[in-house]
Amino acid sequence: MCGIIAYAGEKNPLEVLINGLERLEYRGYDSAGISVLKEDDIYTVKAAGKVSSLAQRIDDDSQLADTSQLHCGIAHTRWATHGGPTENNAHPHLGQNSRIALVHNGIIENYQELKNDLLAQGHVFKSETDTEILAHLIEAHYEKDLKKAVSEALAKVEGAYGIAVISKDEPDTIITARFGSPIVIGLCKDEVIIASDINAIVQHTDRVVYLNDGDLAIVNKSGISFHDLSLKSVQRNEEKITHTAEEAQKGGYSTFMMKEIHDQPRAVRNSVRGHLDFENATTSLGGLHMNPKELASIDRIQLFACGTSLNAALLGQYFFEDLVGIPCQVTQAADFRYRNPIIEKNTLAIALSQSGETADTLAAVHEAKRKGADLIAICNAVGSTIAREAGRGVYLHAGPEISVASTKAFTTQVSVLLQLAVLLGRTKRLDRSHAADILEAIDKLPEQIEEVLKLSDSIRTITEKYTDVHSMFFIGRGYQYPVALEGALKVKEISYIHAEGYHAAELKHGPLALLDEKVPVVAICTNKDSSQKIVSNIRECSSRKSPVIAVVSEGIETPADDSIVIPQAHPTTAPVLAAVALQLFSFHIADLRGCPIDQPKNLAKSVTVE
Ligand code: AGP
Numbered sequence: 001m002c003g004i005i006a007y008a009g010e011k012n013p014l015e016v017l018i019n020g021l022e023r024l025e026y027r028g029y030d031s032a033g034i035s036v037l038k039e040d041d042i043y044t045v046k047a048a049g050k051v052s053s054l055a056q057r058i059d060d061d062s063q064l065a066d067t068s069q070l071h072c073g074i075a076h077t078r079w080a081t082h083g084g085p086t087e088n089n090a091h092p093h094l095g096q097n098s099r100i101a102l103v104h105n106g107i108i109e110n111y112q113e114l115k116n117d118l119l120a121q122g123h124v125f126k127s128e129t130d131t132e133i134l135a136h137l138i139e140a141h142y143e144k145d146l147k148k149a150v151s152e153a154l155a156k157v158e159g160a161y162g163i164a165v166i167s168k169d170e171p172d173t174i175i176t177a178r179f180g181s182p183i184v185i186g187l188c189k190d191e192v193i194i195a196s197d198i199n200a201i202v203q204h205t206d207r208v209v210y211l212n213d214g215d216l217a218i219v220n221k222s223g224i225s226f227h228d229l230s231l232k233s234v235q236r237n238e239e240k241i242t243h244t245a246e247e248a249q250k251g252g253y254s255t256f257m258m259k260e261i262h263d264q265p266r267a268v269r270n271s272v273r274g275h276l277d278f279e280n281a282t283t284s285l286g287g288l289h290m291n292p293k294e295l296a297s298i299d300r301i302q303l304f305a306c307g308t309s310l311n312a313a314l315l316g317q318y319f320f321e322d323l324v325g326i327p328c329q330v331t332q333a334a335d336f337r338y339r340n341p342i343i344e345k346n347t348l349a350i351a352l353s354q355s356g357e358t359a360d361t362l363a364a365v366h367e368a369k370r371k372g373a374d375l376i377a378i379c380n381a382v383g384s385t386i387a388r389e390a391g392r393g394v395y396l397h398a399g400p401e402i403s404v405a406s407t408k409a410f411t412t413q414v415s416v417l418l419q420l421a422v423l424l425g426r427t428k429r430l431d432r433s434h435a436a437d438i439l440e441a442i443d444k445l446p447e448q449i450e451e452v453l454k455l456s457d458s459i460r461t462i463t464e465k466y467t468d469v470h471s472m473f474f475i476g477r478g479y480q481y482p483v484a485l486e487g488a489l490k491v492k493e494i495s496y497i498h499a500e501g502y503h504a505a506e507l508k509h510g511p512l513a514l515l516d517e518k519v520p521v522v523a524i525c526t527n528k529d530s531s532q533k534i535v536s537n538i539r540e541c542s543s544r545k546s547p548v549i550a551v552v553s554e555g556i557e558t559p560a561d562d563s564i565v566i567p568q569a570h571p572t573t574a575p576v577l578a579a580v581a582l583q584l585f586s587f588h589i590a591d592l593r594g595c596p597i598d599q600p601k602n603l604a605k606s607v608t609v610e
Pocket of ligand 1: 306307308309352353354355356357358361404405406407493604605606607
């Protein structure tokens with residue numbers, strides 16, 4: 001997934017575009033480029049690597065010293081899909097005669113077919129990308145009417161795109177369109193900013209318009225107009241951004257990940273605000289738009305998601321089965337999309353996605369809708385595609401999550417899933433006192449997370465022993481099994497140590513063969529009732545010489561080599577505290593190994609391509 005931005009206005013477009021790319025860099029960071037309209041021509045600069053390399057190129061470029069005549073441009077930061085992260089493959093891409101320039105986020109699936117047609121017409125391509133094909137295709141349709149050329153070209157395209165296009169013959173005009181990849185337009189006085197997400201817009205304005213799939217917008221001196229792909233006018237509503245530019249900054253921390261880990265008490269408090277109904281020992285989640293009869297009629301749940309959200313969904317499965325007493329199935333979103341899922345009557349389908357833009361989860365949403373499921377979405381990004389496609393659900397209100405490694409989205413997803421389980425449970429078998437205990441536990445979570453955050457230094461001391469290992473296992477039972485999976489995912493993502501999460505009982509069915517003094521095991525033990533089981537698993541690992549680190553609740557003793565002692569909590573909320581401890585554990589290991597924590601190699605914040 002990439003980040004695109006475009007600007008038309010009186011400010012120096014180079015500054016606005018580079019600043020915007022820096023705020024979109026978490027979307028992709030292997031190469032970048034910019035094109036501006038300069039003296040009736042398109043002037044392009046590209047660079048492999050981070051946005052900072054591109055900014056340096058621009059600073060060193062004498063051709064761009066005088067910016068007084070520059071008013072319009074497009075720019076891009078890339079996450080390579082077609083062709084390696086090279087300068088040549090970096091965007092923007094130009095047409096055959098360099099009359100138009102294009103930036104693109106997404107994948108053109110029928111690009112080879114289109115390319116063959118253009119090759120037959122004598123086109124010559126400079127890059128290995130699918131995007132350059134689209135630039136040539138638009139220019140092939142170009143007869144001094146850019147909107148018409150874009151509309152005709154897109155009619156031939158299969159795949160996903162969010163694009164911005166300029167032409168040297170139509171100064172100060174930008175055409176943008178989307179299908180499958182996000183486009184937001186920021187409305188300011190006498191200037192317009194188009195971007196892949198609001199993080200590149202929030203410092204300029206809080207007034208935005210989200211494009212829908214199949215939308216095309218024309219931006220020029222006379223304003224903005226919205227159309228469908230056949231250029232028929234459509235109405236699009238202005239919306240307000242709910243978070244501040246500051247929230248999208250590091251706030252004095254060295255990384256976004258550490259800032260977001262420490263943001264969790266506030267984020268969890270926000271994910272609960274106004275939802276806990278102590279008087280009736282239940283919760284209220286207004287965004288569901290379901291009356292008590294509809295809630296009570298749900299007798300099956302299908303959850304689908306990817307990555308960290310999938311781990312949160314697995315924990316949700318425990319909550320729904322234990323507290324509501326109805327069957328709940330969790331499926332990796334791409335698998336849900338292609339496995340022909342059984343959607344029975346009274347099934348509630350839940351899409352879980354921090355960004356609300358993950359392509360596989362979006363496709364699973366379409367599949368669930370096609371099969372007539374009652375669908376809700378639980379998302380963090382307000383106004384995101386999945387949230388709007390579902391039309392109802394719950395926002396996490398965790399604030400922007402910039403670091404690629406998801407942290408506060410996980411803990412707020414667990415918080416919201418637990419609140420939903422209480423709401424549904426109280427329409428079925430969850431009694432008042434049990435529900436009241438859980439509400440109290442949820443209400444105590446922010447302060448308990450504060451307690452875990454105070455362990456950061458002592459956790460760093462423990463990790464100092466394990467910075468050179470190549471493999472690591474995470475084990476847990478019951479509610480802590482998905483947390484073990486999440487801990488392993490965090491360590492994999494940011495420290496590049498090969499880590500696996502397992503249900504603790506699964507070790508002796510194979511993984512135990514890999515244990516020795518060089519393979520540490522992290523064991524999560526927060527439930528007094530099952531603690532003896534985990535203690536024997538710890539002994540199993542120690543007897544194979546594996547060093548064991550236990551994440552353990554106060555009052556539980558284990559024979560581990562190192563212990564991270566977290567506050568005692570209700571079984572349903574203890575997973576959140578253990579997850580925060582493991583986030584700190586993975587952060588410190590990665591930091592001690594000198595890894596680029598916020599932008600791990602080969603990854604991107606949300607994956608908008610299949
Ligand atoms: C998690 O740290 C990763 N960034 C990744 O696994 C992520 O959870 C996954 O891509 C799903 O993203 P989403 O929640 O935005 O849909």
